[in-house]
Amino acid sequence: MxxxxxxxxxxxxxxxxxxxxxxxSSTKAKVPENPGNVYRVITCDExxxxxxxxxxxxxxxxxCQMGETDADGIATFNSEEGVYTAHVYxxxxxxxxxxTEYPVPEKYGDVNITLxxxx
Numbered sequence: 001m002x003x004x005x006x007x008x009x010x011x012x013x014x015x016x017x018x019x020x021x022x023x024x025s026s027t028k029a030k031v032p033e034n035p036g037n038v039y040r041v042i043t044c045d046e047x048x049x050x051x052x053x054x055x056x057x058x059x060x061x062x063x064c065q066m067g068e069t070d071a072d073g074i075a076t077f078n079s080e081e082g083v084y085t086a087h088v089y090x091x092x093x094x095x096x097x098x099x100t101e102y103p104v105p106e107k108y109g110d111v112n113i114t115l116x117x118x119x
Contacts, residue, residue, distance in 0.1 A: 039077040040110045041086045043069050055090035086111045
């Protein structure tokens with residue numbers, strides 16, 4: 001059981017380092033704490049630097065909203081708590097399209113998306 005817990009901790013730590021802000025300190029995204037009453041989609045590149053100008057679709061089963069990431073790589077959505085998904089609708093030049101459907105926490109929170117460079 002202790003080995004399983006240790007493996008889980010290592011996997012979670014690796015996933016956190018691979019998400020936005022996991023790059024070296026010169027490119028690391030400085031993401032302010034979520035105020036707790038909004039949903040945020042945070043985008044970064046593979047080095048952890050924020051990506052501005054990413055068009056994000058934020059959808060429930062009844063409607064979608066559009067947003068765009070700012071200079072900090074953050075798109076904010078002021079929606080009631082519920083079940084949502086986030087989709088990358090359009091990426092800036094130099095980034096590969098991402099057709100992943102990202103689950104959003106049911107309580108206000110953040111979704112981290114790491115964009116890959118275009119080939």
